[in-house]
Amino acid sequence: MSESNRRAAAARAPGAVLPAGAPFPPRVCVVMLSALGDVVHALPVVTAIKRHAPACRLAWILQPGPAALVRGHPAVDEILVFERRRGWRAFVELGRALRRRPFDLVLDLQPYFKAGLLTRMTRAPIKLGLDWARARDLNWLFTTHRIAANPVGHIQDQFLEFLDAIGVPRGAPDWGLAPTPEERATARALVAAGEGPLVGLVVATSKPEKNWAPERYAELATRLRAERGARCVLLGDTTAIERAAADAILARTAAAPLDALGRGLRVTLGLLDACDVVVSPDTGPFHIAVAMGVPAVGLYGYTNPKRVGPYRRFGELVVDAYGDPGEDYTAAAGYRRGRMARITATQVLGRVTAALERYAPGPPWRRVRPA
Numbered sequence: 001m002s003e004s005n006r007r008a009a010a011a012r013a014p015g016a017v018l019p020a021g022a023p024f025p026p027r028v029c030v031v032m033l034s035a036l037g038d039v040v041h042a043l044p045v046v047t048a049i050k051r052h053a054p055a056c057r058l059a060w061i062l063q064p065g066p067a068a069l070v071r072g073h074p075a076v077d078e079i080l081v082f083e084r085r086r087g088w089r090a091f092v093e094l095g096r097a098l099r100r101r102p103f104d105l106v107l108d109l110q111p112y113f114k115a116g117l118l119t120r121m122t123r124a125p126i127k128l129g130l131d132w133a134r135a136r137d138l139n140w141l142f143t144t145h146r147i148a149a150n151p152v153g154h155i156q157d158q159f160l161e162f163l164d165a166i167g168v169p170r171g172a173p174d175w176g177l178a179p180t181p182e183e184r185a186t187a188r189a190l191v192a193a194g195e196g197p198l199v200g201l202v203v204a205t206s207k208p209e210k211n212w213a214p215e216r217y218a219e220l221a222t223r224l225r226a227e228r229g230a231r232c233v234l235l236g237d238t239t240a241i242e243r244a245a246a247d248a249i250l251a252r253t254a255a256a257p258l259d260a261l262g263r264g265l266r267v268t269l270g271l272l273d274a275c276d277v278v279v280s281p282d283t284g285p286f287h288i289a290v291a292m293g294v295p296a297v298g299l300y301g302y303t304n305p306k307r308v309g310p311y312r313r314f315g316e317l318v319v320d321a322y323g324d325p326g327e328d329y330t331a332a333a334g335y336r337r338g339r340m341a342r343i344t345a346t347q348v349l350g351r352v353t354a355a356l357e358r359y360a361p362g363p364p365w366r367r368v369r370p371a
Helices: 003-010 036-052 064-070 088-099 113-121 155-165 181-190 214-228 240-252 265-274 284-292 345-359
Strands: 027-031 057-062 078-081 105-108 126-129 198-202 231-235 277-281 296-300
Touching: 027 036, 027 113, 036 057, 036 064, 036 155, 036 284, 057 064, 064 078, 064 265, 078 088, 088 113, 105 113, 113 126, 181 265, 198 214, 198 265, 198 284, 214 231, 214 240, 214 345, 231 240, 231 265, 265 284, 277 284, 277 345, 284 296, 296 345
Parallel strands: 027 057, 027 105, 057 078, 105 126, 198 231, 198 277, 277 296
Antiparallel strands: none
């Protein structure tokens, strides 16, 4: 163990679970199955572990969708896919795979019953989860150790607390997320025609309460074209809710946004990277954009930006319809219905304009990216 690692171990936070002075566990497993945004928030955990202990072998249990995002990540040595659609057979199949793979340390980042069952199935002397107060669905039943208790804060900080417990320095958050050269080239070819800055519009999420009205997206696209000379590209998957939102936007504007729905997660990664600004509700592509340093205007009304807003970047670009004077507005406050309708196209246009002026100040665009 290097002298710097010894100092880090000696300075561990209360609640640290690894023996002082012991070598870092050589076999680590992360349990974070789903929710693309949460998977993005887990990436700085795995990159910090690999930075601290490059020789450790790190596996990650994921569902197929998020696995497409993580596959090929330099900090992840193996992905174990949990096929949720297969029902109980998924547990049997993954359990069989886990029996052949002993681990020294398991990090259960997802405090839900399903993730807890999979954590229980892993073979490891240390299974680390959330503290009693923040664990859900009796998740603490499936872990052997828990991180130190803390107030509810930003979800990214919550994940980084796992590093404190295992003696890994946090350092500056590093998501390690970028399209491959081929994905970048494919995406750039899709948006090559036309001039002016490119604004990505993430049209919808799977939760209707999170979504912004298509007619306001359409107004935004119209005004961006007329007032800023900007082009728009519609981003998303081909679910019924996303397809309906995109069709409604296209029917309500003459700005002719490029329809890029259904290109697959990795090409969408490249499309986000190609944008000068992205406009999005609280959803996976929004957090991907933030992680890659793409200026992102977050639309918040249903979810709490203090809990799931952009982390350390682009907070000034958030359109916040979540809180009212006198309400509880801590990170622990929950969902609030009906507030996305408060967000106007004029508000969003103002944030996009500010983003373009600060981060993409004129041809050639994309001159500035935050560290």
